[in-house]
Amino acid sequence: MGVVVRQSIQNTISTYLGFGLGAINTLVLYTRILPVSSYGLLSIQLSVATLLLPLFLFGLPNTIIKFYNKNASAEESARLNAFSLYFPLIFIFFSFAFVLIFKLGVFPFLLQKYAYVAPYAWHILGIGIGMTYFEIAYAQARVVLKTAFGNILKEIFHRLCIAIGLLGLYFDVLTLEQFFVLLVGVHFLRALVMYVYLWRYCDISFSFRRPEKLKSYLNYSLFMFLGGTAAVVILEIDKLMIYTFVNIDQVAFYTVAVFMATIVGVPARSMYQITAPLTARLLHESDYKGLQSLYKQSSLNLGMAAGGVLLLLAVNLETIYKFIPQAYGGTTVLVLLIGSSKFYDALLGNNNAILFNSPYYKSILRFGVFLAVMTVVLNYFFIPKFGIKGAAIASFLAISLYDTAKVIYVNMKYNMQPFSRGTAYLLIIIITSFALAQWVPDIENRYLSLAVNTLFTAVLYIGLLYLSKMSETFNGLVNRGKRMLF
Template sequence: MGIVLNQSLKNTVITYIGFAIGAINTLYMYVQFLGDTYYGLVGYVLSAANIMMPLMAFGVHNTLVKYFNEYKTEEEKSSFLTFVLLLPLLLIVPFSLVGYFGYHQIATLLSKENPIVYDYIWQIPVIGLCMGYFEIFYAWVKVHLQSVLGNFIKEVFLRILVSISLFAVYFDWITPVEFVYSLMGIYFFSMLLMKIYAYKVRFPSFKFRLPTNSKAIITYSLFIILTGGIANLFLEIDKFMLNNYVKIENIAYYSVAIFIATVIAVPSRAMHQITYPITAKLMSENKHDELNDLYKKTSITLQIVGGLIFLGILVNINQLYLLLPKEYSGGIFVVFTIGLSKYFDLILGNNNAIIFNSKYYKTVLFLGVLLVTLTVILNMIFIPLYGLKGTAFATLLSITLYSLSKLLFVVKRMKLFPFTSKTITAFGVLIGCFLLFYFWDFSFHPIINIVLKSIFVSFIYLFLSYKLKLSDDINVVMENVLRKIGF
């Protein structure tokens, strides 16, 4: 866990810096500078682009990680890297033709409830393409265990560019319409930087020759398109479908709530950058016991770190929403429900990495298809009835069922289990701290209230986690920090 912990900590710090910048963008600058209508439009365009990303990448960002270590010679590796760079063209070219000749029909269908969307539909595949190739070049450096700079570009640098563009709107240097167009440039520039860094880590020697296992690569990539598409659908389908039922301003309200809840998943995203290639390596070497140990360690570590974030959000949520316009207050229920689903997914550790690198990855696709279908049906039922609360409930139910099915699959098929008695103890610490801190507030300004309560709840939560020795890795980090500050 040495390299995992080292790079995971760096990635966690970088990701939270990015989320801090994103919080300013999401909770203030978008709301105050851009307005609800264009904020909702941005949320819709980016959600749709995220849904398209696995298609535009042809799933090769996961394929690259899975198969790279199987090649032994430099010539084989060069042929493989060239192949995965060109493979996405199999979908990009036909998609481009369909989009070009069928734009009016597609845009008309997607803009029935909100006509403003019509002129921006074409941006969705462009941004999705940039996202897709960013992930390919990011995977390129991850297989060399160099994930930190890529994470910085993705989580921090991109958000800084967005902040600059929002300030440009505020100072009337550009219009809100021009800001929406600027997003394409931001994602393209980030992809270009990632490409330059990937080539610096390993410059490709282009070998236009099919790898010996090209059939297996294409088959795996096709399944990753579907499984990755399913994962992205779970994250983004709610905002995409809201556009068809409610005014676009509601997507802005929902986006704020989703952003707050998504902060819980940051530790998982940070640790995943480095555990994914290590998981692939352990599985390729059939090291079952080491894999099971890694599974348990990632589970309890993410449960404790993510639990602290979840707890901090819940006990401060009412004060946080006092800082926003009252139109956004309906998102409190969304934060609770989506946050709960994120927490459950968090404690599964490196579950996804295990599945995607196993021989059973095709089977899980069937479960994903069923649950995406369920998600769409639930959204169609609950959004017209309950609006934002309806889609939040539909998302909670769908993601929880999907996470549970993946857990049961890994336990039954692969004889790996992430939980121990410490899992229950950690959950008890979370519930106890929530009951202790949720029902009271200081009589100060909301920001002061949030800061003070966060300090108290963090101290109690971390103290209990340390004394109960819930995670050896977290205890080592805390001891190092205490030693450096003189305790």
């Protein structure tokens, strides 16, 4: 676990710095600089681009991770790297054609239905292409366990550029239209920087000869595309459906709530960058004892990290809403529901990596179709009745059922599951810490209230985890921190 812990810590730091910038953007700059409708429009552009991402990627990042270390020769790995560059162009070409037809008014009912978004179709496509090639380059860096710089680009770079753009908008250096163009340019620049890093520091080579395992790559990528689409659908389709059934202003309110809840999932995102290639290696070597150890340790360590974030979020939620415009308030239930689903997702540890890299990867297709259909149906039922709260309920139910199905399936195939006695202790500690935090007196000053609640809850939570001795890794980190401080 040494490599996992070291790079996970590096990735977690950069990811939280990125989320810190994201918090400034989302809770301060977006809500104060952009009109609500413009913020909703921006959210729709990013959501639709993200929905295009699985199509453009076609499962290639997972294919790279699965096959790169299994290839018998460096030449075949170089062919796989090159294949991942030119294959997405097929889907990008057809998307260009569709947007052109759409803009020419061949589908007038779509132009009328999405009239507010239609002028930005090219922007959406450009953002999607930039995202695609960044993710491919990042996957190529991950297979050689070079994740730190890529994670900085993934989490910090574009948010910093957007913050600068928003300030330019505020000081009338940029117009709104120029800001949207800047958004496209930032995603292209991020991909370019990632490829420069890849070529200079990751010892990655490219060969444009036909891969010998082309059929295997295509078959695996197809199933990764079909199954992986589900995760994107559940995260992004709700915003598009809110726009369809309610209005674009509600998309902005929902985006703020989802952002706060998404912070709970940051540790899982950080650790996955390194556990995915390690899981692939353990499966390739049939080291099931090591796999089970990684499964349980990743579950417990991620649960502790995500549980702590959820706890701090729940304790400070009312205070946090005092920092943003009043119009964005009233979404406490949304944050807690989606945050709880992210916590449950973290408790699964490297479950996704096991499924993606196992011989049973085709099962992802069944899970993916199940999740995608359920998400759309639940949103279709709940959003018209309950608005954005309905979208949160639908997401919570869909994610919980989906994650439970994956745990059961891995247990059936490998006779292993991520939970342990430590999981029960963790839940008790989270509930106890939340209950005790309610005794902290109310403080009128929002800055002081946030600081006191955070400090008290964090010290209490870390102390209880340390005393429980449920994780040697966690206690080792605390002891190392104590030695550095004292």
